[in-house]
Amino acid sequence: MTTTAQDNSPKKRQRIINCVTQLPYKIQLGESNDDWKISATTGNSALYSSLEYLQFDSTEYEQHVVGWTGEITRTERNLFTREAKEKPQDLDDDPLYLTKEQINGLTTTLQDHMKSDKEAKTDTTQTAPVTNNVHPVWLLRKNQSRWRNYAEKVIWPTFHYILNPSNEGEQEKNWWYDYVKFNEAYAQKIGEVYRKGDIIWIHDYYLLLLPQLLRMKFNDESIIIGYFHHAPWPSNEYFRCLPRRKQILDGLVGANRICFQNESFSRHFVSSCKRSLDATAKKSKNSSNSDQYQVSVYGGDVLVDSLPIGVNTTQILKDAFTKDIDSKVLSIKQAYQNKKIIIGRDRLDSVRGVVQKLRAFETFLAMYPEWRDQVVLIQVSSPIANRNSPQTIRLEQQVNELVNSINSEYGNLNFSPVQHYYMRIPKDVYLSLLRVADLCLITSVRDGMNTTALEYVTVKSHMSNFSCYGNPLILSEFSGSSNVLKDAIVVNPWDSVAVAKSINMALKLDKEEKSNLESKLWKEVPTIQDWTNKFLSSLKEQASSDDDVERKMTPALNRPVLLENYKQAKRRLFLFDYDGTLTPIVKDPAAAIPSARLYTILQKLCADPHNQIWIISGRDQKFLNKWLGGKLPQLGLSAEHGCFMKDVSCQDWVNLTEKVDMSWQVRVNEVMEEFTTRTPGSFIERKKVALTWHYRRTVPELGEFHAKELKEKLLSFTDDFDLEVMDGKANIEVRPRFVNKGEIVKRLVWHQHGKPQDMLKGISEKLPKDEMPDFVLCLGDDFTDEDMFRQLNTIETCWKEKYPDQKNQWGNYGFYPVTVGSASKKTVAKAHLTDPQQVLETLGLLVGDVSLFQSAGTVDLDSRGHVKNSESSLKSKLASKAYVMKRSASYTGAKV
Numbered sequence: 001m002t003t004t005a006q007d008n009s010p011k012k013r014q015r016i017i018n019c020v021t022q023l024p025y026k027i028q029l030g031e032s033n034d035d036w037k038i039s040a041t042t043g044n045s046a047l048y049s050s051l052e053y054l055q056f057d058s059t060e061y062e063q064h065v066v067g068w069t070g071e072i073t074r075t076e077r078n079l080f081t082r083e084a085k086e087k088p089q090d091l092d093d094d095p096l097y098l099t100k101e102q103i104n105g106l107t108t109t110l111q112d113h114m115k116s117d118k119e120a121k122t123d124t125t126q127t128a129p130v131t132n133n134v135h136p137v138w139l140l141r142k143n144q145s146r147w148r149n150y151a152e153k154v155i156w157p158t159f160h161y162i163l164n165p166s167n168e169g170e171q172e173k174n175w176w177y178d179y180v181k182f183n184e185a186y187a188q189k190i191g192e193v194y195r196k197g198d199i200i201w202i203h204d205y206y207l208l209l210l211p212q213l214l215r216m217k218f219n220d221e222s223i224i225i226g227y228f229h230h231a232p233w234p235s236n237e238y239f240r241c242l243p244r245r246k247q248i249l250d251g252l253v254g255a256n257r258i259c260f261q262n263e264s265f266s267r268h269f270v271s272s273c274k275r276s277l278d279a280t281a282k283k284s285k286n287s288s289n290s291d292q293y294q295v296s297v298y299g300g301d302v303l304v305d306s307l308p309i310g311v312n313t314t315q316i317l318k319d320a321f322t323k324d325i326d327s328k329v330l331s332i333k334q335a336y337q338n339k340k341i342i343i344g345r346d347r348l349d350s351v352r353g354v355v356q357k358l359r360a361f362e363t364f365l366a367m368y369p370e371w372r373d374q375v376v377l378i379q380v381s382s383p384i385a386n387r388n389s390p391q392t393i394r395l396e397q398q399v400n401e402l403v404n405s406i407n408s409e410y411g412n413l414n415f416s417p418v419q420h421y422y423m424r425i426p427k428d429v430y431l432s433l434l435r436v437a438d439l440c441l442i443t444s445v446r447d448g449m450n451t452t453a454l455e456y457v458t459v460k461s462h463m464s465n466f467s468c469y470g471n472p473l474i475l476s477e478f479s480g481s482s483n484v485l486k487d488a489i490v491v492n493p494w495d496s497v498a499v500a501k502s503i504n505m506a507l508k509l510d511k512e513e514k515s516n517l518e519s520k521l522w523k524e525v526p527t528i529q530d531w532t533n534k535f536l537s538s539l540k541e542q543a544s545s546d547d548d549v550e551r552k553m554t555p556a557l558n559r560p561v562l563l564e565n566y567k568q569a570k571r572r573l574f575l576f577d578y579d580g581t582l583t584p585i586v587k588d589p590a591a592a593i594p595s596a597r598l599y600t601i602l603q604k605l606c607a608d609p610h611n612q613i614w615i616i617s618g619r620d621q622k623f624l625n626k627w628l629g630g631k632l633p634q635l636g637l638s639a640e641h642g643c644f645m646k647d648v649s650c651q652d653w654v655n656l657t658e659k660v661d662m663s664w665q666v667r668v669n670e671v672m673e674e675f676t677t678r679t680p681g682s683f684i685e686r687k688k689v690a691l692t693w694h695y696r697r698t699v700p701e702l703g704e705f706h707a708k709e710l711k712e713k714l715l716s717f718t719d720d721f722d723l724e725v726m727d728g729k730a731n732i733e734v735r736p737r738f739v740n741k742g743e744i745v746k747r748l749v750w751h752q753h754g755k756p757q758d759m760l761k762g763i764s765e766k767l768p769k770d771e772m773p774d775f776v777l778c779l780g781d782d783f784t785d786e787d788m789f790r791q792l793n794t795i796e797t798c799w800k801e802k803y804p805d806q807k808n809q810w811g812n813y814g815f816y817p818v819t820v821g822s823a824s825k826k827t828v829a830k831a832h833l834t835d836p837q838q839v840l841e842t843l844g845l846l847v848g849d850v851s852l853f854q855s856a857g858t859v860d861l862d863s864r865g866h867v868k869n870s871e872s873s874l875k876s877k878l879a880s881k882a883y884v885m886k887r888s889a890s891y892t893g894a895k896v
Ligand SMILES: O=P(O)(O)OC[C@H]1O[C@H](O[C@H]2O[C@H](CO)[C@@H](O)[C@H](O)[C@H]2O)[C@H](O)[C@@H](O)[C@@H]1O
Pocket: 577, 578, 579, 580, 581, 584, 585, 586, 587, 588, 589, 590, 592, 616, 617, 618, 619, 620, 685, 692, 694, 696, 728, 729, 730, 731, 733, 782, 784
């Protein structure tokens, strides 16, 4: 018998960086500025129980939580009782200048809090405690709720099918800038925490830009980012109303996996990507037999699917069946003796359907007089944060009016059929209500997942003394939960009569019918442990499958560095491809003409004497002259992938292929014509030298199939002529091998900056470094542009040897070879921008045409959300110092 040695060493756990909108704590600051009060927040119970599970019970993962501190409020002591209570101070006016020590102090307090939670909650020591695992995002500024505005006032309504007139006015623009900064602040914090091999998990719609920002930040091809969307995702007809729809989608598709609460939300998302990003998608089934999509966008792939969130069923049952709650259940029962109890608990906002519920209940009492005086509806409505908005005030009025009218119509001096509590209730009261209920009524008109429904079914799965087992649930078909709890009594909340009939039917169910329903429903409740593990293990799988194929992810272009380098450089060279880089790809080549915005930006770039701008394209001279050279003679042009050149501020073209034998054109043309006849919709673009066969307008499958065949046929004889056959974007191009875009780049970089070109002369590698460019931005989208990037990389290697001491402050020579397309595209470029729109935004940034916060990833921020080293950042630092001095003086009695 052989024995195997047991490995007792602790297993290395997979690190997870879990990014949530807000840490699960409410943070209050006492008058002394050092006295922190930390308590658990309410809401988001499902998500926070997933954090708890990873924190306390998971042996497989080491969790690090990154989250905003939330609005920090101040407390003051009551003079008589000495009790601390929230100061009714306007948060908008509190600048919250905290010193580094105070911030560190609070971070430690939060970490200790988490640790003591662990000690209190676990009785096992199977996992090593991770102490430094709470990483607060500090965004201390006046008006702390500013960070919520865009998410809550623009995104949330649209995602819940509420269209507010958006005029992209000043206010909304500022909200957007704050939203961008909020996401940037997370990227920065994650930058401090991230280690190679970590999995990053991002939650919900406050952080839609974060996936792409992280790609931009980390030069780590193996980084795995998962995003879970807790809210509904609307149909594209709604989503496309968002003025920033493209930036939002661009931000999200930086993730490897995007997951939703149900299949219809993921379908809507895919449709938004198809319409707004021109993405394609392949549908299949995942291991749980639900739809998943491989969405190809900007040449890379993202996995999109759904996984409904769950609740911590074990904990709920443990908490709900205690002696204390038994006695609470009994008191409620006694208060409503011989009456059926219907319960509802919702946030009072326009989508939770409280108004619909009350209308349905009113209809029920009208339709079924026999139930009057026999049924009570206990409705708990919790107030939302922004109670002062006109919509909320109107909603409160509507609810009050309905409650009053039902109670005056169907109640009497001793009894009111609707008991409305407009307040937040403690957990034990909530659990008592779930237990005591004969029926739970959920009539939301839109939600992602209604956890009350899941918690109710969980509680009803348990036998207890009060014959509360298995009571039914009425659930709105518009709630995300109806996709999960398929055996609930599903209703349309807008149809009061149908809901009334369902209430009647539900209350009349006998014990056996109820028990049957519950046993089906109970099986349908997902647990939070399962949800967390499934989500993370699929990300782990993705990470390991990507290891196999040695996936290389290209980081997004670091725009703060680019901008800084641009400002400092004196000899700037721009090398731009045209189609797919400066203009989007369109069906008809003749229609791909420069936009007014492109002209403006090129004009501004050209106007700076430090800049030399070249367009290096596959297009012919005629096209480039007509649309670019003719309008901006300062541009240098190169046509047909390097066959022709026109220097900056010069009219004449030089043909670099003059001495080449062109007899191959006849043969290539013949073959291309044969394929054009066989492939309806295809055509040949005949340039001076190159020939291009286009198949964008064919039936896609046929075009692709014939393109492959054509390429093989051309390759069989092109070697004899030393030709290159290139796979372009829905085209096959042929041109002489010895010219390519890389050759042009070589000539332009190894050149005295600003001096005219001698096109027929070779290059000299003996030039002093300070006569050549100190900033080269090279942008291209296509296979042929790789020659440019490769050339720049070669020159960089050469310069490293030749001029090792002449690097700039970033440790390089200012070369930016950037591909236009997704991060997962195969390229030798060092960075990527997603599409021509992002190209223009980036160039706009350089010429001061675009605000720093128009799009994400343009600047670095300080911990208060100011641009690092900017005037406002410095001002804020000074104000903070003055504030701290004043405070300490007021404590010591000294004068400042
Ligand atoms: O080097 P580029 O400036 O990127 O030019 C490459 C080719 O672009 C053009 O074709 C491509 O763009 C068309 C317009 O969007 C599109 O309809 C076509 O399917 C693409 O292949 C151009 O027609 C070619 O001559 C260029 O070589």
